[in-house]
Amino acid sequence: MEALTGLATGFGAILTPANLWYCFVGSLIGTLIGVLPGIGPLAAMSLLLPITFSLQPLGAVAMLAAIFYGAMYGGSTTSVLVNIPGEAASVVTCLDGYEMAKRGRAGAALGMAAIGSFIAGTISVVLVTLFSPALTTVALKFGPPENAALMVFGLVCTVLMIRGSPVKGLVMIALGFLIAAVGQDVVNGRERFTFGSVDLLAGLELVSIVIGLFGVSEILLNVEELARNDVVRTKIAGLLPTAADWRASWKPILRGSGLGFLLGVVPGGGPVTASFLSYTMEKRLSKTPEKFGTGTIEGVAGPESANNAAVAGSMIPLLSLGLPANAVTALLLGALIIQGIQPGPMFMVQRPDLFWGVIASLYVGNVFLLLLNLPLIGLWVQLLRVPYRILFPLILLLCVVGAFAANKNLFDLPVMIGFGVAGYVLRKLEYDLAPLILAIVLAPLLEQSLRQSLVMSQDGFAIFLVRPISVGILALSAAVVAWIAWRALRPAKP
Amino acid sequence: MAERALNLFWVALGLATCAYARSLGLTGPGGPDSGLFPFIAGAFVAAGGLWLLLRARQTRAGNVVWPRGAALARVTMVTGGLVAMTLLLPYIGFVAAAVVTMVVLLRAIERTRWIEVIGLAVASSVAVWWLFARVLAVPLPQGPWGF
Numbered sequence: 001m002e003a004l005t006g007l008a009t010g011f012g013a014i015l016t017p018a019n020l021w022y023c024f025v026g027s028l029i030g031t032l033i034g035v036l037p038g039i040g041p042l043a044a045m046s047l048l049l050p051i052t053f054s055l056q057p058l059g060a061v062a063m064l065a066a067i068f069y070g071a072m073y074g075g076s077t078t079s080v081l082v083n084i085p086g087e088a089a090s091v092v093t094c095l096d097g098y099e100m101a102k103r104g105r106a107g108a109a110l111g112m113a114a115i116g117s118f119i120a121g122t123i124s125v126v127l128v129t130l131f132s133p134a135l136t137t138v139a140l141k142f143g144p145p146e147n148a149a150l151m152v153f154g155l156v157c158t159v160l161m162i163r164g165s166p167v168k169g170l171v172m173i174a175l176g177f178l179i180a181a182v183g184q185d186v187v188n189g190r191e192r193f194t195f196g197s198v199d200l201l202a203g204l205e206l207v208s209i210v211i212g213l214f215g216v217s218e219i220l221l222n223v224e225e226l227a228r229n230d231v232v233r234t235k236i237a238g239l240l241p242t243a244a245d246w247r248a249s250w251k252p253i254l255r256g257s258g259l260g261f262l263l264g265v266v267p268g269g270g271p272v273t274a275s276f277l278s279y280t281m282e283k284r285l286s287k288t289p290e291k292f293g294t295g296t297i298e299g300v301a302g303p304e305s306a307n308n309a310a311v312a313g314s315m316i317p318l319l320s321l322g323l324p325a326n327a328v329t330a331l332l333l334g335a336l337i338i339q340g341i342q343p344g345p346m347f348m349v350q351r352p353d354l355f356w357g358v359i360a361s362l363y364v365g366n367v368f369l370l371l372l373n374l375p376l377i378g379l380w381v382q383l384l385r386v387p388y389r390i391l392f393p394l395i396l397l398l399c400v401v402g403a404f405a406a407n408k409n410l411f412d413l414p415v416m417i418g419f420g421v422a423g424y425v426l427r428k429l430e431y432d433l434a435p436l437i438l439a440i441v442l443a444p445l446l447e448q449s450l451r452q453s454l455v456m457s458q459d460g461f462a463i464f465l466v467r468p469i470s471v472g473i474l475a476l477s478a479a480v481v482a483w484i485a486w487r488a489l490r491p492a493k494p
Numbered sequence: 495m496a497e498r499a500l501n502l503f504w505v506a507l508g509l510a511t512c513a514y515a516r517s518l519g520l521t522g523p524g525g526p527d528s529g530l531f532p533f534i535a536g537a538f539v540a541a542g543g544l545w546l547l548l549r550a551r552q553t554r555a556g557n558v559v560w561p562r563g564a565a566l567a568r569v570t571m572v573t574g575g576l577v578a579m580t581l582l583l584p585y586i587g588f589v590a591a592a593v594v595t596m597v598v599l600l601r602a603i604e605r606t607r608w609i610e611v612i613g614l615a616v617a618s619s620v621a622v623w624w625l626f627a628r629v630l631a632v633p634l635p636q637g638p639w640g641f
Contacts (some may be wrong), residue, residue, distance in 0.1 A: 007606065050632070166547050171504055174538035177531060178511060185528040192518060192528055212539050216576070223572055223603060224565040239522040389604045393596045396572070397622050400579060400592075405632045421573060429497050430555035447531050454525030 002008075003129050003428050006348075011357025014364055019059045023361050026063035027368040029072015034090070035078055035380045042069035047398045048212035049338075050405035057339040058354055062361035064335055066369075068328050069121060069362070072271055073369045076113035076304050077380050080106055089271035089307035092279045096292065096299030103295050112241045112249055112297055113304040115372040120257040121366040122304035124312035127261050128359055132320055132348065135136050142345040144452035145463050147322075149473035150344070153448035154323040156477045158439065159484060161433045166488065177440025180206055186448045199411040206334050206440060208407040208416040213433050214327075215399045216420025219392050221427065222245055241297070249301035254303030263306070264313020270326040271307035278306035312362055319343055319355055322445070327434035330441045337441075377417055400416040501547040508540025533574055571602045587637025588627070592619035 014023065033044040045067050052060035075090030082098035093113065100109040140151075155173065162169025182193040183203030194200040241249065259281065260274040282302040283292045292299050314325040322344030324330035336343050341351065348355045403416040423433060457463035464470045511532055518529030546553050561569050575595045582591040595622035600606055623641060626632040 051626075054631070067609070068514055165546075167549075167553060169543050171542035171546070174508075174535045174542065177535035178507075178539065181532045181535070188528060190518065190528045192532060193514070220569050220572060223568040224561045389600070390604070392572075392603075393599045393615075394618050394622075396576065396599070397592055397596070397618065400576070400583075401588075401622060401626050401632070401634065404583075404634065405626065408633055410580070410584060410635065413576075413583070417573070417576050417580065422575070423495070424569075428555070428558055428560070429500060430558075443531070447526075451524070451526055457525075460525065 001130070006352055006356040007129055007360060009352055010358070010360030011363075012246065013058055013353045013357035014062060014360040015155050017363070018056070019062055019357070019438040020364065022063040023066050023365050024067025024368050026371060027070045029366050030067035030072075030112040031074035031372055031380070032070075032383070033067070034074020034076075035383060036215060041068050042210065042328050042331060043215040043395075044071070045328065045335075046207055047215060047402040048225065049207050049210075049331070049335055050402055052335060053338065053406075057336070057341055058361070060339060061332065061354075061358050062336060062365070064332055064367040065315070065358060065361060068332070069365060070369055072304075072311055073114060073117050073373050075307075076117075076300070077110060077377065080109045080113065082298070089275045089310075090304075090447075092275045092303045093273075093300055095279070096294070097295050099293070099295030100297065102302065105295065107244055108241050108297065109300050110377055111374065112301050115241065116249065116253045116256070116301045116305040117308040117373075118366055118370040119253050120260060120309040121312060121369070122363070123254075123257040124261040124264070124309035125359065125362040125366065128312050128315055128362070129317060132355075132359070141469055143467075144449045144456060146473065147344065147449040148359045148446060148453050149464060149477070150321060150323065151442055151471035153450060153473050153477045154321075155439070155443050155446065155486075156480045157323070157325075158435050158442070160480065162435055164430050168429075168431045169435050172426075172433065172436040173439040176436045178444045179209070179436075180440045180443035180447075186444055187451045200406075204415055205403075205406050205409075205412045206338075208403040208412040209419050209440065210331060210334075210437060211399050211403050212416040212419025212421075213423035213437070215395065215402075216416060217371040217423030217427055218419065219399075220424040222388060223392060234490075236307035245297050250295050251280070252298045252302035253305045254334060255281065255285075256302040257309045259461055260306035260309030264310035264325065265316050270314060271310040274306040274310035275303035275467065285342060300485035315362065318356060320345060321345060322347070324438055324441060327437045330434075330438045353378065420448070432441060461490040496558070496560070498547065498550065501550070504515065504543025505547065507542050508536045508538070508543060511536030528633045568603050571599060575599045581637045585637070587639065587641055588634040589619050589623050589641045590637050590639075591635075592622065 013019070029044060030041065033041060048064070050066065052063060055063070072089055076093050076097065079090040097109045097113070100106065102381035114423050158173060159166070159169065160302070162172075178193075182200055184190065184194075184201060185192055191201065256274075256278040259278055260271070263274040263277065264270065274383065279292075279299060279302060282291045282298050286292065286296075286298060288296075308349045314329050317323040317325050318333060322333065322342065324333045333343060341347070341354065350402050399416065399420075400413060404410065404411045406412060426433060453463055454460065464474060513581045515533035515536055518532070519527035520530045520533055521527055530633035533590075548566075575598055578598075579591045579595040582594065593615045596619060597611055600611045600615060601608075623634060627641070
């Protein structure tokens with residue numbers, strides 16, 4: 001009942017012409033960047049982040065969130081038509097989607113991807129609605145020690161999500177702490193790492209860092225090889241799946257929705273993992289696993305449902321606990337903080353209009369995306385034929401404007417270029433950049449709440465051990481660390 | 495080679511950070527002081543870099559291909575274009591700097607007809623300026639001619 005009342009408040013907030021417009025624009029841009037290879041949701045969101053500064057918080061976050069799940073919808077289009085995933089979560093859709101396109105069934109693959117995404121998105125948003133209020137009961141008991149413990153848990157979970165070498169990931173987390181320390185100390189105002197520069201007093205701008213690491217570095221990697229787009233030339237027809245397609249797909253869609261939602265909630269999960277695991281699960285459960293990879297519709301329906309469900313799932317830890325589950329939600333967290341809002345345990349209590357408004361925007365955005373995707377597939381195909389040599393200078397212009405617009409300060413441009421080159425080198429050397437961004441966002445929150453706790457405390461660090469919630473969260477963090485250590489140290493299977 | 499240099503950089507950066515952080519103070523009467531968090535982070539960076547140096551065989555990135563020839567030229571042109579635009583912006587404003595950068599990039603990356611290059615550069619620069627400066631009221635750097 002509480003959820004329904006809250007949701008009604010949320011719909012009241014989102015169903016205004018301005019907020020609907022921002023949600024629509026976010027859905028459209030998300031689909032567009034999902035369609036275009038070479039720019040992911042993270043880069044697009046970071047480019048558009050400065051625009052949101054002048055918007056109302058709900059409109060801003062609804063637009064950025066719509067870009068995230070819009071990219072999941074749009075990403076399938078390139079996977080099916082060009083065999084190039086528009087973004088990482090659609091990699092697995094290439095396997096069967098492109099094979100279906102080669103056999104003249106591109107329409108069915110695209111239609112099922114869009115409809116499956118819509119169903120999964122809707123199911124997972126209902127689950128978000130039901131689960132989020134459960135966390136409000138503990139929310140009122142949160143103070144600086146609990147927040148500090150929560151941030152420790154967030155960092156431990158960041159370790160879980162490291163892809164590739166764990167040591168390289170840890171170096172990235174530590175580097176994130178260093179970058180976050182630049183500027184004035186949040187507690188006593190003392191200068192750190194500013195070296196007398198006035199531009200560094202306010203710290204390094206998150207937007208410039210993200211645009212550099214993900215936008216500029218992506219372009220540098222892409223211009224090494226300017227691939228020509230080889231779009232499927234056959235006429236795309238029959239977007240509505242047949243009865244046989246539905247019979248084959250409804251179970252993968254439901255399973256993908258559940259799996260994706262769970263993996264979205266768990267830090268380190270997210271859409272990419274969800275799509276791969278869904279594909280593996282469907283193949284294992286199938287009576288004809290040998291058909292996977294040859295153009296079977298289950299191989300499209302399951303992963304596409306899973307990656308959309310994961311997006312909605314990742315909103316739970318972000319909105320309820322203030323913990324980003326991946327780099328994209330870290331950026332959403334950054335957007336909220338810039339707007340003067342601190343998501344976390346008290347968010348639902350203090351700003352129910354915004355909390356439920358964001359959830360209601362997920363419902364609205366899913367409807368927009370279904371309406372956008374089916375009729376506009378022809379347009380997306382035309383866009384795919386725009387050569388990358390024309391697209392990338394335009395993206396670079398947007399990078400420059402995005403980095404500048406955050407503070408209206410030219411100093412942010414060299415910062416963006418520096419992080420762009422650094423991101424290019426680090427990605428070449430197989431460093432995972434997501435933990436770096438998460439650490440940059442979480443480090444100031446952890447430092448501030450830890451030091452506030454110690455100022456409050458009469459007995460130093462004992463304050464964390466006498467408060468049940470903080471000791472519980474720290475115990476959970478210790479358990480996760482122990483599990484990570486066990487996993488790293490156990491002997492490899494022969 | 496590049497990976498070894500980067501690992502050495504991590505060690506140097508970490509140690510320098512630790513030294514600097516100590517000068518800020520690690521602990522005070524109220525608990526952690528300004529230098530504690532950077533000190534711990536610096537120690538992790540240095541230790542991580544050292545580990546990566548010592549265990550290079552296990553942790554090295556596999557099959558890293560650095561750009562050469564035309565690919566290297568393209569990467570350099572894009573980076574140089576961004577630097578040039580950053581330097582030009584305060585003097586000639588956003589639109590002129592964007593047009594110059596786009597013309598150079600469009601011509602340098604792949605041979606394209608001049609008419610196409612100039613048309614595209616002018617149209618896209620003006621469109622981006624109009625969207626951000628006019629519609630969204632972002633005060634983009636202005637040249638002597640007011641845009």
